Amino acid sequence: MSAERKTPQAAGDTQDRAAAASEPDAARDPGDLRLISRATYLKEKALQNLFLACAFVAVAGVLLIFLFVGLRGWPIFAKVGLWRFLTGTRWLPSQGFFGVATMIANSFLVMLGALVFGTPLALGTAVFLSEVASPRVRAVVRPAVELLAGIPSVIYGFFGLIVLRPFIAAWSNSLGLGLLTVSLVLAVMIVPTIAAISEDAMRSLSPGIREASYAMGATTWQTIWRVLLPAAKIGIIDAVILGMGRAIGETMAVVMVAGNAPVVPHSLFQPLLTVTAAIVMDMSYASGDHRTALFGLAIILFVISMSFVAALRLLSRIGGGEE
């Protein structure tokens, strides 16, 4: 139980992490070290440095990617102007138009679409797993949901293109490539993320509030809706933000079912081009300013993702303060 209790906060709870980090330090206190042999001490030291190196590689990776993308993309801001780059609606790189507002808007559109379909589905799954399912049912359903996260995105795209698209095409009398199809595919893709973290958040609530609610005569539904979901709301918002990050950064599945037209759609069935799709489709052949513009797009994507991570950390700090 105590291990489960930690999971939802593990993503951001700095206090927890600081506490965990200080424990090994205490163990390596010189006072204790006299009790072990020099060989063991050296081995411990070597391992400590090895782990430090591992952590350093991760940090260096982030910094290098940020630097590389930043340096390669910066010239387009200087050339076109940051404001015109961000607010321009015409994306015709071969003719010198580098407006990316359309694609940014489309990325947020598909993200919202994914949330509209995905969040209720994921929350329902989380509530079922945490409050309704018997342990035996949970033992089957939970791995199935987790398995969903392990399916490669190209498979989701292929499924969307071959199975989902013809249905939507026949129903809407269109190509079936567009906002609705992308939203549905992405919704399924973000379900495991949101469901797993929301479930952890609900299960890690103190059993006392659940028991108190039932003791006062509340039904299961009342307990879930009035007590448990509000109590777990920080964890659930965490989960949704992680889902947003996954949806806005998804590329392969989106390219296959979005239709990739560089316009803001005025119906659910019209093709649309997202930031990630533009980068992956153009990177194979773009050169010169076009290539630089793609790195500029990558910077924007980076900033959006970073702001999601920042929001997560901020939230977990607020959540930590409340509990």
Next chain:
Amino acid sequence: MRDRGSVFRRLLAALAALAVLATAGCSRGDASATRLAVTGSTTILPIAEVSAEMFQKAHPGTRVLVSGVGSSAGIESVSQGSADIGTSSRDLKPAEAGLGLVDTPIAYDAIAVIVNPGNPVRGLTTEQIRDIFEGRITNWKQVGGLDMPMGLVNRDEASGTREAFSNLVLKGKPFDPQAAVLPGTGQVRSVVAGTRSAIGYISYGFVTSEVRALAVDGVEPSPATTADGKYPIGRVLHFLTKGAPTGLAKEYIDFVLSPAIQTKVIADAGFIGIAGKAR
């Protein structure tokens, strides 16, 4: 501006070299003389691949590595030196004329305008096709078909087929930006095959019974009508080398131009052989 991309390209070249080393295995000592990298157009990929297999059988100890990355990427690779032969299904752009590339045409191709077999329309004029892909005709009833909105399917900008279609039909005018953009011939065909209102274009060599190729200006696309120039949407497939082809590259190109490939492989793929006219 070009040199900005050079680090990235060098990285790609290094990766490609690694892959080549891995595949070449222990025979890598004198690999450079027996290894040939052919890269570019996905349209030409089937021809280049089958030719490569037959060529390797006829010349034991050689390796021909074929990849399909799009015509523009192929031209880029051969001019950068990371490929020995770049394949392209479009003509060189003026900006690419100064790269010192030597062009060997190897086949003709026709671009078929395809619709769903359930669509009663059998043919269109070049003007109608232009109006459709520029977004001026948006309903099938405007060209004598059913009353349903057209589902326009376009290719991505890296596609040589798109480039050729744009030049041959749209004369460089912009495509309707609302059209769906799909990154591959197979995807265009699969979407058109599964959607009654769809219209797209692919190489004639990839037309199957799942879709219907329309007659253009009253001429059905076929090897005969493309070779004699009656079918209006035809093009030339190119092999490009940095300077005149030499050594293994020359042997391979001569092999592709030989009757065995021209009358069998190229014809089987739905293209039209060029041998005899080229040299």
